[in-house]
Amino acid sequence: MTMMNFSYAKELEMITQTAAAFAKQYILPYRSEWDKTQEFPVEVFRKAGELGFMGILVPEQYGGSGLGYHEYITIVDEISQVDPAIGLSIAAHNSLCVNHILTFANEKQKQRWLPKLATGEHIGAWGITEHNTGSDAGGMLTTAVKDGAEWVLNGTKNFITHAISANVVVVIARTGEKGDKHGMTAFVVERGTPGFTNGKKIDKMGMRASETAELVFQDCRIPDENRLGEVGEGFIQAMKILDGGRISIGALSLGTAKGAVKAAIQYAKERTQFGKPIIAFQAIGFKLAELSTEIEAAELMLHKAAHLKQTHQPVTQQAAMAKLYASELCVKAGNEAIQIHGGYGYTTDYPVEKFYRDAKLCTIGEGTSEILKLVISRKL
Secondary structure (H helix, E strand, O other): OOHHHHHHHHHHHHHHHHHHHHHHHHOHHHHHHHHHHOOOOHHHHHHHHHOOOOOOOOOHHHOOOOOOHHHHHHHHHHHHHHOHHHHHHHHHHHHHHHHHHHHHOOHHHHHHHHHHHHOOOOOEEEEOOOOOOOOOHHHOOOEEEEEOOEEEEEEEEEEEEOOOOOOEEEEEEEOOOOOOOOOEEEEEEEOOOOOEEEOOOOOOOOOOOOOEEEEEEEEEEEEHHHEEOOOOOHHHHHHHHHHHHHHHHHHHHHHHHHHHHHHHHHHHHHOEEOOEEHHHOHHHHHHHHHHHHHHHHHHHHHHHHHHHHHOOOOOHHHHHHHHHHHHHHHHHHHHHHHHHHHHHHHOOOOOHHHHHHHHHHHHOOOOOHHHHHHHHHHHO
């Protein structure tokens, strides 16, 4: 091992400890209450910003941490082991809104929006999904029509993380023909812009502390200087952002699986039946052995995708594979963790029922498992 590798490993270990300590102090005592009330704890994200967790990939010149995808996976993983809902919000802010601006904005735009987003002073959102378009993003109905030096936005985006609390929103809108992948453009809309509002918070099965709602645009006028990249590039930009987003949701899935399995191991060591801890029974021990092996595989797949992304190599297939594998695993882990807990796992007295509810989103968001199989098979 070279000195550089040793130094990097030590840095990653320090980041792991910092994220774990943050989650234990600022998230763990409150996660049950936030889940019950669906509170989006904005102050926790301000604190995360102080630690550099809201601008992980953003260079230091824009107020970010200047870290890479390996560190990013580690942070999302550690936080999600304690509360996947907070991990989801950290991931969505970083990989979607912030990363879109970082990747496709011009220098003036980066200087304008990144510093407050990277420090957690501002919360970011990203809007592509609509009521009628999930996997078929190309069929979106939200339009942006040029009027002099301005664009007029009309339409509604659905299932948007941070739609109510976000200060800055990246929106993909149709500027050309419906269904044309060159007919969409990306824009930044700031909170307070006339004609920009939001719908009510969606009542969800899981990930309840991560705010989800509609974005509504009614004759919302924004200047052309809020356009990201060229007219017609929006869909292509979005697909590139989703490659990184799938690594994010893979990391979220990994942390969720780890959290559920850790809880199951702890319970299986403490719970005794027939005079011995249930982890000593092969039926339970083998479940945990299999899950732990699959977690190891998921982690390696994610870090391979991170390496490809970090070194600017094609990552679409690997990101899709890693996200597919990790997200299906975290649902399995949540399910098995409840089974290991027996009747207690079905109660809110233990954390595994929350991991189970939270896990399901991972197979849906940022590419369903079915769409990911389509992406992978087309690459073969």
